[in-house]
Amino acid sequence: xxxxxxxxxxxxxxxxxxxxxxxxxxxxxxxxxxxxxxxxxxxxxxxxxxxxxxxxxxxxxxxxxxxxxxxxxxxxxxxxxxxxxxxxxxxxxxxxxxxxxxxxxxxxxxxxxxxxxxxxxxxxxxxxxxxxxxxxxxxxxxxxxxxxxxxxxxxxxxxxxxxxxxxxxxxxxxxxxxxxxxxxxxxxxxxxxxxxxxxxxxxxxxxxxxxxxxxxxxxxxxxxxxxxxxxxxxxxxxxxxxxxxxxxxxxxxxxxxxxxxxxxxxxxxxxxxxxxxxxxxxxxxxxxxxxxxxxxxxxxxxxxxxxxxxxxxxxxxxxxxxxxxxxxxxxxxxxxxxxxxxxxxxxxxxxxxxxxxxxxxxxxxxxxxxxxxxxxxxxxxxxxxxxxxxxxxxxxxxxxxxxxxxxxxxxxxxxxxxxxxxxxxxxxxxxxxxxxxxxxxxxxxxxxxxxxxxxxxxxxxxxxxxxxxxxxxxxxxxxxxxxxxxxxxxxxxxxxxxxxxxxxxxxxxxxxxxxxxxxxxxxxxxxxxxxxxxxxxxxxxxxxxxxxxxxxxxxxxxxxxxxxxxxxxxxxxxxxxxxxxxxxxxxxxxxxxxxxxxxxxxxxxxxxxxxxxxxxxxxxxxxxxxxxxxxxxxxxxxxxxxxxxxxxxxxxxxxxxxxxxxxxxxxxxxxxxxxxxxxxxxxxxxxxxxxxxxxxxxxxxxxxxxxxxxxxxxxxxxxxxxxxxxxxxxxxxxxxxxxxxxxxxxxxxxxxxxxxxxxxxxxxxxxxxxxxxxxxxxxxxxxxxxxxxxxxx
RNA sequence: GCCGGUGUGGCGGAAUGGCAGACGCGACGGACUCAAAAUCCGUUGUUGGCAACAACGUGUGGGUUCAAGUCCCACCACCGGUACCA
Numbered sequence: 048x049x050x051x052x053x054x055x056x057x058x059x060x061x062x063x064x065x066x067x068x069x070x071x072x073x074x075x076x077x078x079x080x081x082x083x084x085x086x087x088x089x090x091x092x093x094x095x096x097x098x099x100x101x102x103x104x105x106x107x108x109x110x111x112x113x114x115x116x117x118x119x120x121x122x123x124x125x126x127x128x129x130x131x132x133x134x135x136x137x138x139x140x141x142x143x144x145x146x147x148x149x150x151x152x153x154x155x156x157x158x159x160x161x162x163x164x165x166x167x168x169x170x171x172x173x174x175x176x177x178x179x180x181x182x183x184x185x186x187x188x189x190x191x192x193x194x195x196x197x198x199x200x201x202x203x204x205x206x207x208x209x210x211x212x213x214x215x216x217x218x219x220x221x222x223x224x225x226x227x228x229x230x231x232x233x234x235x236x237x238x239x240x241x242x243x244x245x246x247x248x249x250x251x252x253x254x255x256x257x258x259x260x261x262x263x264x265x266x267x268x269x270x271x272x273x274x275x276x277x278x279x280x281x282x283x284x285x286x287x288x289x290x291x292x293x294x295x296x297x298x299x300x301x302x303x304x305x306x307x308x309x310x311x312x313x314x315x316x317x318x319x320x321x322x323x324x325x326x327x328x329x330x331x332x333x334x335x336x337x338x339x340x341x342x343x344x345x346x347x348x349x350x351x352x353x354x355x356x357x358x359x360x361x362x363x364x365x366x367x368x369x370x371x372x373x374x375x376x377x378x379x380x381x382x383x384x385x386x387x388x389x390x391x392x393x394x395x396x397x398x399x400x401x402x403x404x405x406x407x408x409x410x411x412x413x414x415x416x417x418x419x420x421x422x423x424x425x426x427x428x429x430x431x432x433x434x435x436x437x438x439x440x441x442x443x444x445x446x447x448x449x450x451x452x453x454x455x456x457x458x459x460x461x462x463x464x465x466x467x468x469x470x471x472x473x474x475x476x477x478x479x480x481x482x483x484x485x486x487x488x489x490x491x492x493x494x495x496x497x498x499x500x501x502x503x504x505x506x507x508x509x510x511x512x513x514x515x516x517x518x519x520x521x522x523x524x525x526x527x528x529x530x531x532x533x534x535x536x537x538x539x540x541x542x543x544x545x546x547x548x549x550x551x552x553x554x555x556x557x558x559x560x561x562x563x564x565x566x567x568x569x570x571x572x573x574x575x576x577x578x579x580x581x582x583x584x585x586x587x588x589x590x591x592x593x594x595x596x597x598x599x600x601x602x603x604x605x606x607x608x609x610x611x612x613x614x615x616x617x618x619x620x621x622x623x624x625x626x627x628x629x630x631x632x633x634x635x636x637x638x639x640x641x642x643x644x645x646x647x648x649x650x651x652x653x654x655x656x657x658x659x660x661x662x663x664x665x666x667x668x669x670x671x672x673x674x675x676x677x678x679x680x681x682x683x684x685x686x687x688x689x690x691x692x693x694x695x696x697x698x699x700x701x702x703x704x705x706x707x708x709x710x711x712x713x714x715x716x717x718x719x720x721x722x723x724x725x726x727x728x729x730x731x732x733x734x735x736x737x738x739x740x741x742x743x744x745x746x747x748x749x750x751x752x753x754x755x756x757x758x759x760x761x762x763x764x765x766x767x768x769x770x771x772x773x774x775x776x777x778x779x780x781x782x783x784x785x786x787x788x789x790x791x792x793x794x795x796x797x798x799x800x801x802x803x804x805x806x807x808x809x810x811x812x813x814x815x816x817x818x819x820x821x822x823x824x825x826x827x828x829x830x831x832x833x834x835x836x837x838x839x840x
Numbered sequence: 841g842c843c844g845g846u847g848u849g850g851c852g853g854a855a856u857g858g859c860a861g862a863c864g865c866g867a868c869g870g871a872c873u874c875a876a877a878a879u880c881c882g883u884u885g886u887u888g889g890c891a892a893c894a895a896c897g898u899g900u901g902g903g904u905u906c907a908a909g910u911c912c913c914a915c916c917a918c919c920g921g922u923a924c925c926a
Contacts, residue, residue: 262845272922377924656851661865715862716862782859784858784859814892
C-alpha cells in the first residue's frame with residue numbers, strides 16, 4: 048500500500064476510471080426516480096476558470112453525488128454559453144476568428160473542470176455556438192415571430208457608445224453598459240423586440256409556485272414593477288386628448304398642470320399650434336444629448352418649458368390646465384405624460400415651486416379627500432374606486448395596470464451571435480425563414496468590426512446578405528443583426544435532456560421525464576436577466592405545447608461570491624485573483640473542493656484564505672492515515688458507534704439544507720474522535736468514506752478500494768443510513784442555572800426526573816449549591832435532558 | 841429615498857429561546873530533530889486571581905422571558921439591488 052497521500056496520482060487515476068466507466072452518465076431509463084441538478088453554464092472567457100466557479104459547481108456536485116448514492120437517476124450536465132462580446136473583441140484585436148478563440152477557451156475550461164473531479168455527464172455537453180444547437184434557438188425565434196411575440200419596432204433604445212451596440216434595459220447598470228461600463232445614451236433605432244410584457248403578470252403570479260430565495264422573488268417582482276391605477280383622458284383645445292397614467296386617481300381634482308416627456312409624440316403633431324415651438328424643440332434636443340446617467344444625476348434640479356397656445360381641461364371639473372414639457376417625465380413609462388398634483392407628489396411639488404404653479408390640496412391630514420366635489424370625505428382607497436367609476440361612466444378614463452418591465456430589445460449589431468432567421472423582402476416585408484432552412488449559419492468573415500454608423504458587421508458579407516424571399520421568391524436581404532448574449536441560455540437546460548435530437552429541441556418523453564429542473568444554482572446578478580428571460584421563454588414554449596409545465600425550475604439557489612484575500616471582490620485590477628489551477632497543483636482537487644465548501648455559509652460571500660486551505664489538507668491527510676489504524680472491533684472503537692450515527696444524520700441533513708460548511712465540521716469532529724479512540728473498524732471506515740465521498744470523491748474512492756471496504760465504487764454505492772436509537776446518548780451533560788445564570792454541569796442518566804436531578808445537582812456541584820444555599824426557592828424550571836434552572840430570592 | 845442582506849474572539853465562521861465561540865486558521869508552550877519543515881500533545885474571548893472561582897462579553901439603546909446572539913420596538917454601520925416609475 049502506498050503510505051503517502053499522493054493526491055496527484057490518486058486524482059488522475061480516479062478521474063480516468065470514472066470517465067472510462069461512464070459512471071456519471073444519466074440514463075434514459077424513464078421509470079427510475081429522477082433528479083435534475085443544474086448549474087448556470089459558464090461563458091468560456093479567455094481568463095479561464097475563476098475560484099468562484101468551483102464553489103457552486105462543487106456544491107451541486109455534492110448534491111448530485113449524494114442523490115446517485117441514494118439511487119436516483121441523476122442528470123448533472125455542463126455546457127458552454129459561448130456567444131458574446133469579449134470573445135468577439137478579442138478576435139478583432141488579435142485577428143483570429145471568434146470560433147477558434149471559443150474552441151480554445153472551451154478546451155481550457157473543460158480541462159480545468161475535469162481536474163476538479165466534478166461528476167458532470169460530459170456525454171451531453173452542449174455549446175450555444177454550434178449550429179446544431181443554435182438551429183433550435185432560431186427555431187424558437189421563428190415560433191415567437193409566428194405568435195406575434197417577436198416584432199420589429201422603431202424606438203428609443205439604450206446604445207452603448209463603446210460596444211457600438213444596443214442593450215436591453217436589463218443590461219444597463221447605473222446608466223452604464225453591463226459589460227464594459229461605458230456610457231449609455233438613448234438612440235432611436237429599428238430593433239427586433241420580444242414581447243415579454245405580455246407575460247408580466249404571469250411572471251409575478253407563478254413565483255408563488257416555485258421555491259426561490261425570497262430576495263430573488265422580490266427582485267423580480269420589483270423589476271417587473273406592477274402598479275395599479277387609472278388611465279385618464281385630458282381633452283385639449285386642439286382636439287387631441289392627452290392620456291396620462293396615475294396610481295392616484297383620487298387626487299384628480301388636485302391636478303394643476305400636465306407634463307409631457309420631451310419625446311412625447313403630440314409635441315411633433317402640434318408643432319404648428321405651439322406658439323413657442325422653437326423653444327420646445329431646443330429643450331427636446333438638449334434632453335436627447337444627455338446620457339441616462341446625466342439625466343438622473345441632474346434629477347435634483349428640475350427643468351421644463353410651458354407650451355404656449357395649448358391647454359388641457361380637467362375631465363372632472365372642466366378647469367383649464369397648463370401643459371409643460373419636462374424631462375422628469377419618462378417616455379418609456381406609462382403614457383409618457385403625467386397629471387401633476389403638486390400638493391401630494393414630491394416631484395410635482397418641486398417643479399411647481401420652481402415655476403410658480405398652483406398647488407391645490409385635496410387630501411387632509413386625516414387622509415380624507417377634500418375640495419373634490421363627489422369624492423369629498425372618502426378615504427384614499429374608496430376615493431380611488433369612486434374616481435375610476437366616475438371616469439368609466441363618463442368615458443373619460445379607465446382602470447389600468449402598469450408595469451415597469453419593458454419589451455426585450457433582442458437585436459445586437461455584432462457578429463458573434465445567432466443570426467436572426469428573417470429576411471426583408473422588397474414586396475413582402477419581414478419574412479421568416481422556413482424551418483427546413485434552419486440553421487441559418489454565420490457566414491465566414493475576416494473582419495468583425497461594427498461600423499461607426501452602428502451597423503452589424505454582417506452587412507459586409509454580401510453573398511450571405513443577398514438572398515431571395517421565402518414567400519415570393521423575389522429579391523430580399525437577410526437581417527444583419529444577431530441575437531443577444533442571453534438567447535442561447537434561455538432554453539439550454541432543455542437541450543441537455545436530448546442533445547443529439549435533430550427533429551426537435553428535445554423529445555417529449557425526455558422533457559416529460561426530466562423537467563422541471565429540481566435544483567438550479569446561479570448568481571444573483573442573473574435574477575433580472577437570464578433567470579427572468581428563461582422563465583419567459585419556458586412559459587411561451589408551454590403555451591404552444593412544446594414543454595410540459597409553465598415553470599422550468601422547481602428550486603433556485605444562489606451562491607455567495609468568493610472574495611479576494613483582502614475581503615474585496617476578486618479582480619485583475621485589484622491584484623487579488625486566485626487561480627484554481629495553482630491551488631489544485633499544490634493541494635489537490637479534493638482539498639480545493641473541501642475548502643471551497645468549508646469557507647463559510649454557502650449563500651454568503653466569503654473571503655479566500657490560503658492559510659485556511661491548509662486545515663482542509665490536514666484533515667484529508669488525517670483521513671488517509673486512518674488506514675493505518677484499522678483494527679478488529681474492540682472496546683474503544685465500539686464506543687464510536689453513537690458519534691458515527693450522529694455524524695451520518697448531521698451530514699445527511701446539512702447537505703439537504705446547503706450547510707456544507709457544518710457538514711464538513713462534523714466530519715472533522717468525527718476524525719478527532721476516531722483518533723482519540725485510537726482505532727477504527729473496517730466497517731466504520733467504510734461509512735466514513737461514503738460520507739466523505741460527495742465532498743472529496745477521489746480520496747474516498749481510493750481508501751474505499753485500498754481497504755476493501757465494500758462493493759463497487761464509493762461514488763455510487765449506497766448512501767449510509769443512520770439509526771435514530773444509536774444517535775441517542777445514555778449519559779448527558781445537564782446544565783445547571785441559578786436565576787438564569789449558568790453555574791455548572793453534572794453528568795446524568797437520560798430520563799431522570801426533576802427531583803432526581805435537583806438532588807444530584809446539590810450533591811455534585813458545589814458552585815450550584817453555594818448559590819442556592821440559604822435562599823428561598825421561588826421556582827424551578829426543568830427541561831428534561833437539558834437543563835435545570837432554579838429561581839431563588 | 842425604497843427593497844433585501846449582514847453585524848459574534850486575533851481571523852474564517854458555529855449555535856430547534858436553554859452551557860456563546862462547534863469546526864478550522866493563527867498564536868503561545870511542549871515533544872520529536874544537530875537544526876528547520878512536517879507531525880504529535882497541551883493552552884488560547886476579555887479582566888482579576890497561585891487556584892477553586894468571579895465579573896464582563898454576540899453593532900447601539902430599550903423591552904418581553906425563569907432564561908435572549910436568537911423574539912419585540914427604536915436606532916447605527918457596512919454590503920447588494922433599484923430609483924424622477926407618476
